[in-house]
Amino acid sequence: MTSGRSSRGGAPTTEGVSRTASAKAPERGIPEATVARLPVYLRALITLSDREIATCSSEELAAAAGVNSAKLRKDLSYLGSYGTRGVGYDVEYLRYQIAREIGVTQDWPVVIVGIGNLGHALANYSGFSSRGFRIVALLDSDPARHGEPLGDRFIRDFADLETIVREHDVAIGVIATPAHAAQDVCDRLVACGVTSILNFAPSVLSVPEGVDVRKVDLSIELQILAYHEQRKSAAYDADALTEPEIAAAVVESA
Amino acid sequence: MTSGRSSRGGAPTTEGVSRTASAKAPERGIPEATVARLPVYLRALITLSDREIATCSSEELAAAAGVNSAKLRKDLSYLGSYGTRGVGYDVEYLRYQIAREIGVTQDWPVVIVGIGNLGHALANYSGFSSRGFRIVALLDSDPARHGEPLGDRFIRDFADLETIVREHDVAIGVIATPAHAAQDVCDRLVACGVTSILNFAPSVLSVPEGVDVRKVDLSIELQILAYHEQRKSAAYDADALTEPEIAAAVVESA
DNA sequence: CTCAGTTTGTTCCCACGTTCACAAACTCCT
């Protein structure tokens, strides 16, 4: 296999270059910004699919996904040429191609660690399973919680982690413990072979090379909103000046 | 002080321009990427402060925040010159300056709409109030939930939204309803005068100019992890096949 | 077949963000 060549859109002239992808190695790598948008496109396509729409233009899909159509086309071009000029994209076909590229045609086993307020909400969340993720275990270190039924599972001892990860070949872990426990839990997950971590705790995790961490931080999101909110008020308040400049500005405007 | 120009990075020559901030108006604007990191620095500083550390270098603070020290210094330089060369930064002073810049020295009233699984977790979350955000109302459209006690509040009718927003001068709203209700809730929030929205529902919200929306989307985060996870396996699996080859591969594997 | 109309895939250019590297500014020791 891998014989086809077929000259992809990428580097056209630099065919059988022998040097080992010096410095710049795009090598089928999709830009991170594009990867982050593919799930959005996928969701939009599923919506169109549910409405039994067979075909759509980049303009329509872009509108549904809330992005610029040029950006959408460029994003999709990284995956290949799945559209037809003059026509548009076949919804089902494109949907499958994006799902395959992201990797959600297969099922990903996931463990959740820390079943408190947030962990309970996550465990009850149906959007998990409907998008290719299967919760194989809910783990907590608190013995008082062990055995508690939740969704279609029971809360289990965090000490069982290694057994579970091995048994189900778990690659993705979710951390929903307090911040002070997060690094420790993270280390244990990594030690068991988990290589992707979604962290809800407000703490900076350090992991070895090859392990991906993404964080979801509510406080940060709110603080970003607060920053912009403050600037909106300041706009008519006092044109956003630093304190020392205020005096000077007053003089100028006079 | 200051006043002496000192040639800021921004537009130096375009001093007292009369045109209304045409097109490019950096005008003391802090880069978005920097704004997103300031809360992380703030958290790191609070940790240092709790440990009664009075001073820190950019190197130390950067390590605590999980970023490059050059990036940290550049980020801080947008706020002003709050460090001392040869010494470092005063923890308390810098902490206050960042908090002020973000706007968390004041208290921001927040409403949460949709008190289901996620809404309950958010309502119980202590990290809200400890970071300058005060939940002034928990709203749900389901009459069965009205009056239910939660944290130090009760769940109230979504219809009360306008009264509450006016009374508390709420600028920030959190949406935790199902996706199909999100746009409607968003419109109602905006109509009442809310200008910043944090959206947990997996849907694209459209808002008028001047309203900020940030989304937190668990599924997207997991799908991004899945993408990278898939590439990790593919690396030694089959060197990344092109589409036409997939069909062949599938046949082979059968 | 040809031509007009449509829509994709790609190129080009600009803006933004990251990192390096170094002068400027400070402390401390002699």
Add this chain to the structure above:
DNA sequence: AGGAGTTTGTGAACGTGGGAACAAACTGAG
């Protein structure tokens, strides 16, 4: 005071991402 050592603030190089614009590739009518 002066010089060695330290650390900030920033200019410049580099890389990534976004958007306009257009050639290429398709459809369908005449």
